[in-house]
Amino acid sequence: MKYPVNEVFETIQGEGFYTGVPAIFVRLQGCPVGCSWCDTKHTWELLDVNKVQPEMVIQVDGTIGRWSELTTSELISFLKQKEFTASHVVITGGEPCLHDLTAMTEEFNDAGYSTQIETSGTFEVHCSEKTWVTVSPKLKMKAGLAVLPQALKRANEIKHPVATASHIDDLDELLNGVDLKGKTICLQPISQKTRATELAMRVCIERNWRLSIQTHKYLDID
Numbered sequence: 001m002k003y004p005v006n007e008v009f010e011t012i013q014g015e016g017f018y019t020g021v022p023a024i025f026v027r028l029q030g031c032p033v034g035c036s037w038c039d040t041k042h043t044w045e046l047l048d049v050n051k052v053q054p055e056m057v058i059q060v061d062g063t064i065g066r067w068s069e070l071t072t073s074e075l076i077s078f079l080k081q082k083e084f085t086a087s088h089v090v091i092t093g094g095e096p097c098l099h100d101l102t103a104m105t106e107e108f109n110d111a112g113y114s115t116q117i118e119t120s121g122t123f124e125v126h127c128s129e130k131t132w133v134t135v136s137p138k139l140k141m142k143a144g145l146a147v148l149p150q151a152l153k154r155a156n157e158i159k160h161p162v163a164t165a166s167h168i169d170d171l172d173e174l175l176n177g178v179d180l181k182g183k184t185i186c187l188q189p190i191s192q193k194t195r196a197t198e199l200a201m202r203v204c205i206e207r208n209w210r211l212s213i214q215t216h217k218y219l220d221i222d
């Protein structure tokens, strides 16, 4: 199976439960959700004019919505060719769960990599059992709301973006009735805003949740 890949790069996981862990990011192109504050808007559209050769996406893109079709075995050979040493692969986007990621994650696992998916929970999550699933719930899409319970059930981690108190209310409503046993809940301030960070810190302390700051942005790394 081929996946539309926007960029592949090695860095430090900057967010959530695995913050600080060396990781290879596979960013898939395409997302229909449309969050106004999204920091990867260049991944939204899958345009034919932006299709490039595979070699061009094995590095950081960062601005343009270019993409190439790659199979997982092609990806794995690129990682080896580049001599990447991280053994944790994070599949993000765009919205990676537009695709069935079972074959991809199993192939990475079989090759010795641990896997993690970053998803908005608006499309069903299909991946290997071993995969760590981070759901950052998005309530924007009507169709997505029907899917969110499945995604939250599969989630190992719920990483909620927050800017205002209303986002905490949204999360409370969303988590009502969800079995949270074994799941980590993180609040992630939107766009390093001081008020958002203060709010997230306060609520994390009150609730015994975790703070997820986008550490790569403070470090100015990818």
Ligand SMILES: C[S@@+](CC[C@H](N)C(=O)[O-])C[C@H]1O[C@@H](n2cnc3c(N)ncnc32)[C@H](O)[C@@H]1O
Binding pocket: 031, 037, 038, 039, 040, 092, 093, 094, 095, 096, 118, 119, 120, 121, 135, 136, 159, 161, 188, 189, 190, 191, 192, 214
């Ligand atoms: C770019 S998204 C890609 C994966 C998937 N579409 C999702 O939303 O989870 C990766 C993570 O970045 C978060 N994110 C995006 N823009 C952000 C921003 N401006 N500030 C804080 N977090 C942001 C998302 O909520 C998500 O947790």
Ligand SMILES: Nc1nc2[nH]cc(C(=O)O)c2c(=O)[nH]1
Binding pocket: 011, 012, 013, 014, 015, 025, 040, 092, 093, 118, 216, 221, 222
């Ligand atoms: N360093 C780093 N950590 C990240 N964690 C989640 C990211 C994402 O864009 O999904 C991301 C990213 O883009 N860079």
Ligand code: SF4
Binding pocket: 031, 032, 033, 034, 035, 038, 039, 040, 041, 043, 093, 094, 095, 120, 138
């Ligand atoms: S779902 Fe993720 S990639 Fe899509 S717009 Fe929202 S934050 Fe961006």
Ligand SMILES: [Mg+2]
Binding pocket: 039, 040
């Ligand atoms: Mg990012």
